[in-house]
Amino acid sequence: VELTAWVADTRSLRRRGLMERASLPDDAGMLFVFDARTRSGFWMKNTSIPLSIAFFDDDGRLLETLDMAPCDADPCPLYTPGVTYRYALEVNQGFYTERGITADWRLDIDRALGPS
Numbered sequence: 001v002e003l004t005a006w007v008a009d010t011r012s013l014r015r016r017g018l019m020e021r022a023s024l025p026d027d028a029g030m031l032f033v034f035d036a037r038t039r040s041g042f043w044m045k046n047t048s049i050p051l052s053i054a055f056f057d058d059d060g061r062l063l064e065t066l067d068m069a070p071c072d073a074d075p076c077p078l079y080t081p082g083v084t085y086r087y088a089l090e091v092n093q094g095f096y097t098e099r100g101i102t103a104d105w106r107l108d109i110d111r112a113l114g115p116s
Contacts (some may be wrong), residue, residue, distance in 0.1 A: 001101065002027070002098050003027045003028055003029055003091065004025070004027060004028045004029075005029045005030060005031040005089065005111075005112065006028075006029075006030045006031070007026065007030075007033060007113065008030055008031065008032045008033065008102035009032075009033040013032075014032050016083075017030060017032070017042075017047070017059050018030050018047055018049060018051065018090060019045065019046040019047050020046050020047075020048075021047070021048070022048065022049075022074065023049065024049050024051075024091070024092050024110075026092060026095075028091070029054070029089050029090050029091035029092075029095070030089070030090045031087060031088075031089050031112055032087065032088040032089070032090070033079075033085070033086075033087055033113070034085075034086055034087070034088075035056065036086070037057075037082070037084045037085065037086050038084065038085065038086070039080070039083070039084050039085075040064035040080075041078040041079055041081075042068065042078070042079045042080075042088065042090075043071065043076045043077065043078050043079065044068050044069060044070055044071040044076055044077075044079075045071055045072075045074075045076045045103060046071075046072060047068075047071065048068060048070045048072070048108055049070065049092065050067070050070060050092070051067075051068045051090045051091065051092065051093055052065055052067050052068070052090070052091055052092070052093045052094060052095050052096050052097075053065065053066050053068060053079065053088055053089065053090045053091075053094060054067070054086035054088065054089045054091075054101070054107075055081045055083055055087070055088050056085060056086060056087040056088070056089070057084075057085060057087075058086045059106070060087070060104055060106045060107035060108060060109045060112075061107075062101070062102075062103055062105045062106065062107070063081070063083040063085055064081045064082060064083050064085075064106075065096050065101075066079050066081065067093050068090075068093070078097045085091055087107060087109070089107065
């Protein structure tokens with residue numbers, strides 16, 4: 001499965017995420033890259049697109065997926081995975097299910113991030 005992903009690899013980009021976007025192409029998403037493993041949650045504040053998010057370990061192994069609902073008024077729920085992860089990939093809701101992406105799926109980290 002291939003998609004185009006914007007990379008959120010700074011605190012500022014991770015905080016902004018996909019906020020205030022009106023749409024997201026079917027084959028696009030946002031890859032959140034953390035400096036170290038984390039258990040941080042995600043919220044959908046000012047996000048109008050229903051999203052699915054997948055959490056990956058250091059090696060790109062899929063650990064968990066969650067569906068997230070748009071939220072434009074406080075308080076917005078926090079979507080917290082039950083795992084420690086290094087990468088998270090947000091896509092249109094249903095992306096993972098529609099493509100049969102399961103626990104044995106891996107994210108190609110080297111290809112996703114390109115040359116260092």
